[in-house]
Amino acid sequence: xxxxxxxxxxxxxxxxxxxxxxxxxxxxxxxxxxxxxxxxxxxxxxxxxxxxxxxxxxxxxxxxxxxxxxxxxxxxxxxxxxxxxxxxxxxxxxxxxxxxxxxxxxxxxxxxxxxxxxxxxxxxxxxxxxxxxxxxxxxxxxxxxxxxxxxxxxxxxxxxxxxxxxxxxxxxxxxxxxxxxxxxxxxxxxxxxxxxxxxxxxxxxxxxxxxxxxxxxxxxxxxxxxxxxxxxxxxxxxxxxxxxxxxxxxxxxxxxxxxxxxxxxxxxxxxxxxxxxxxxxxxxxxxxxxxxxxxxxxxxxxxxxxxxxxxxxxxxxxxxxxxxxxxxxxxxxxxxxxxxxxxxxxxxxxxxxxxxxxxxxxxxxxxxxxxxxxxxxxxxxxxxxxxxxxxxxxxxxxxxxxxxxx
Amino acid sequence: xxxxxxxxxxxxxxxxxxxxxxxxxxxxxxxxxxxxxxxxxxxxxxxxxxxxxxxxxxxxxxxxxxxxxxxxxxxxxxxxxxxxxxxxxxxxxxxxxxxxxxxxxxxxxxxxxxxxxxxxxxxxxxxxxxxxxxxxxxxxxxxxxxxxxxxxxxxxxxxxxxxxxxxxxxxxxxxxxxxxxxxxxxxxxxxxxxxxxxxxxxxxxxxxxxxxxxxxxxxxxxxxxxxxxxxxxxxxxxxxxxxxxxxxxxxxxxxxxxxxxxxxxxxxxx
Ligand SMILES: Cc1ncc(COP(=O)(O)O)c(C=O)c1O
Numbered sequence: 001x002x003x004x005x006x007x008x009x010x011x012x013x014x015x016x017x018x019x020x021x022x023x024x025x026x027x028x029x030x031x032x033x034x035x036x037x038x039x040x041x042x043x044x045x046x047x048x049x050x051x052x053x054x055x056x057x058x059x060x061x062x063x064x065x066x067x068x069x070x071x072x073x074x075x076x077x078x079x080x081x082x083x084x085x086x087x088x089x090x091x092x093x094x095x096x097x098x099x100x101x102x103x104x105x106x107x108x109x110x111x112x113x114x115x116x117x118x119x120x121x122x123x124x125x126x127x128x129x130x131x132x133x134x135x136x137x138x139x140x141x142x143x144x145x146x147x148x149x150x151x152x153x154x155x156x157x158x159x160x161x162x163x164x165x166x167x168x169x170x171x172x173x174x175x176x177x178x179x180x181x182x183x184x185x186x187x188x189x190x191x192x193x194x195x196x197x198x199x200x201x202x203x204x205x206x207x208x209x210x211x212x213x214x215x216x217x218x219x220x221x222x223x224x225x226x227x228x229x230x231x232x233x234x235x236x237x238x239x240x241x242x243x244x245x246x247x248x249x250x251x252x253x254x255x256x257x258x259x260x261x262x263x264x265x266x267x268x269x270x271x272x273x274x275x276x277x278x279x280x281x282x283x284x285x286x287x288x289x290x291x292x293x294x295x296x297x298x299x300x301x302x303x304x305x306x307x308x309x310x311x312x313x314x315x316x317x318x319x320x321x322x323x324x325x326x327x328x329x330x331x332x333x334x335x336x337x338x339x340x341x342x343x344x345x346x347x348x349x350x351x352x353x354x355x356x357x358x359x360x361x362x363x364x365x366x367x368x369x370x371x372x373x374x375x376x377x378x379x380x381x382x383x384x385x386x387x388x389x390x391x392x393x394x395x396x397x398x399x400x401x402x403x404x405x406x
Numbered sequence: 407x408x409x410x411x412x413x414x415x416x417x418x419x420x421x422x423x424x425x426x427x428x429x430x431x432x433x434x435x436x437x438x439x440x441x442x443x444x445x446x447x448x449x450x451x452x453x454x455x456x457x458x459x460x461x462x463x464x465x466x467x468x469x470x471x472x473x474x475x476x477x478x479x480x481x482x483x484x485x486x487x488x489x490x491x492x493x494x495x496x497x498x499x500x501x502x503x504x505x506x507x508x509x510x511x512x513x514x515x516x517x518x519x520x521x522x523x524x525x526x527x528x529x530x531x532x533x534x535x536x537x538x539x540x541x542x543x544x545x546x547x548x549x550x551x552x553x554x555x556x557x558x559x560x561x562x563x564x565x566x567x568x569x570x571x572x573x574x575x576x577x578x579x580x581x582x583x584x585x586x587x588x589x590x591x592x593x594x595x596x597x598x599x600x601x602x603x604x605x606x607x608x609x610x611x612x613x614x615x616x617x618x619x620x621x622x623x624x625x626x627x628x629x630x631x632x633x634x635x636x637x638x639x640x641x642x643x644x645x646x647x648x649x650x651x652x653x654x655x656x657x658x659x660x661x662x663x664x665x666x667x668x669x670x671x672x673x674x675x676x
Contacts, residue, residue: 017545025545025546026543026545026546027514027541027542027543027546028469028541028543029469029470029540029541029563029565030543030563030564030565030567030568030587031470031565031566031567031587031590031591032567033543033545033567033568033569033572034565034567034568034569035567037569173473173476173480174466174467174480179467180467182469183467183468183469186469186470187469187470187471187472187592190470190590190591190592191590191591191592191595193567193590194590287519288518289515289518289519290513290514290515290518290541291467291515292467292469293541298515300466300515300519302519303488303489303490303516303519303520304465304489304515304516304517304518304519304520305465305466305483305516306466306467306515
């Protein structure tokens with residue numbers, strides 16, 4: 001760490017109120033304050049309980065398939081002509097994305113807290129599938145809220161959830177996407193607080209969710225940091241990940257927060273371009289406000305109404321972002337840049353062709369960002385990119401966009 | 407201290423207590439069923455026996471509201487209703503009604519984006535008396551401080567799930583009135599369990615200097631009367647909003663207000 005300037009410990013956040021600097025907190029209806037306190041208490045107790053930790057580690061190893069490898073994408077790197085691009089293969093996890101790291105943890109918590117019913121919101125359906133999966137395994141009743149628009153564009157995941165025994169409830173209010181699914185899940189929770197555990201799918205929502213979801217995903221960065229040391233003898237020059245709500249990005253960033261020489265770059269969905277108004281780049285183009293229980297950067301109009309977002313990838317189509325990212329942006333510790341639909345599509349095809357890896361559209365944003373970063377660095381540079389999920393769920397969207405009928 | 411500033415809410419509840427009456431607090435969403443009807447509806451509510459008017463500021467993501475108020479918000483937003491517009495309606499209402507307290511109810515983001523201080527000053531100037539921010543619990547009180555400084559009463563909520571220490575603190579901080587949410591749920595649901603509410607409200611009234619209003623699930627004269635047996639006021643929202651939806655002109659909406667509210671007033675005064 002840099003000795004000449006006062007060094008901030010980025011691992012010290014959040015504070016006891018769940019704040020990351022000015023961001024975070026618990027901006028929820030009164031009825032939810034008690035279940036949030038109950039959850040905070042249970043999580044704080046169990047996270048340091050050796051038995052709980054051992055149970056979680058076992059599940060991560062034998063059920064999720066951890067550790068996931070890092071992989072040097074040599075042909076891609078050569079074609080790009082810059083630094084070496086290293087992929088953290090979260091796409092190889094059970095259910096095909098990083099989302100299961102979090103749902104395994106929260107479902108175990110639900111069981112320890114004696115809650116027989118879990119609910120979740122989902123955008124791309126990955127978090128819904130990951131929740132339905134762990135619910136099936138633990139014998140918990142599972143209800144997933146999903147925007148009607150997303151149900152249309154992620155049909156395969158809807159069917160997967162149903163096969164896993166979950167009830168998928170279409171949400172038709174507002175913009176019929178992820179934010180509305182989150183509203184509806186909160187309404188369910190308010191109504192069923194006694195027997196229900198709400199498994200939030202990203203580092204957003206009220207305290208303790210941003211902290212807890214980050215902690216459950218932080219294994220991604222812990223593994224990757226050790227794997228980089230082991231295989232390349234040093235840390236990467238830059239780490240990049242896509243940012244929807246920000247869980248896979250927080251997951252891989254967290255272990256590197258105090259490595260001040262490692263640059264951290266989040267790739268937000270710039271959709272049709274940041275100036276088009278059709279995007280989901282809350283950090284790059286939004287402003288601080290309050291949504292879904294926390295203060296963070298969000299996309300809203302001058303009257304404070306949340307605006308509709310656009311991204312080719314349903315998982316990034318969210319007008320807010322986790323409060324810790326807002327904090328890291330203001331602190332200058334991480335940067336957040338926009339990747340357009342077209343850039344993500346191009347990166348998608350490139351990774352398919354050069355490496356035989358079909359990335360999720362969300363992750364394709366990270367790959368596009370990694371390609372840009374690799375071009376800025378010398379050939380011996382190292383760009384670590386979180387490949388948060390696989391793209392099987394997106395083949396219909398991609399085919400439709402390219403005018404191909406399946 | 408801000409509580410020293412004269413406030414219509416305090417005067418109204420003092421008068422109700424002196425008269426031995428239960429307060430009637432109807433809720434409507436500003437701008438619904440149509441923007442030009444909001445001020446006429448407010449006057450009609452007073453004529454039909456309202457003691458306090460709760461005016462909802464529409465928000466795109468009303469996470470604590472059920473379908474009726476969600477849809478009312480969506481309709482209002484389609485009409486382009488803004489916070490500034492809502493304040494203008496209160497100002498217009500005040501030209502003909504200097505006495506009936508008005509409480510604005512809404513979510514934090516539109517207020518934050520306007521700037522809490524600017525909002526507080528404009529609201530006080532327009533003739534608003536209290537503000538209830540659904541997603542701003544006592545833990546986030548610092549955010550709401552400018553409201554009190556402007557002489558507005560910050561209306562706090564308590565719920566069946568509110569834990570002991572927080573309940574005590576809410577009772578200590580309460581001003582204007584304390585809003586008791588009658589069940590764990592969203593607005594518009596109907597699951598009143600009168601005995602449990604009575605017990606809880608009795609406990610709250612012992613601790614709080616502020617009067618206690620009960621809301622969520624009060625739909626008609628019978629449920630209002632049951633609650634009136636132990637509460638200082640009843641709040642009626644979704645059922646009223648639903649009955650006004652689709653009204654086409656001032657005459658029709660005023661008629662519907664009378665039909666809905668007058669039996670409730672009568673039941674409360676019986
Ligand atoms: C594969 C994948 N990556 C990323 C995301 C975005 O979420 P987050 O920003 O929380 O990682 C999603 C969300 O559905 C996803 O499925």
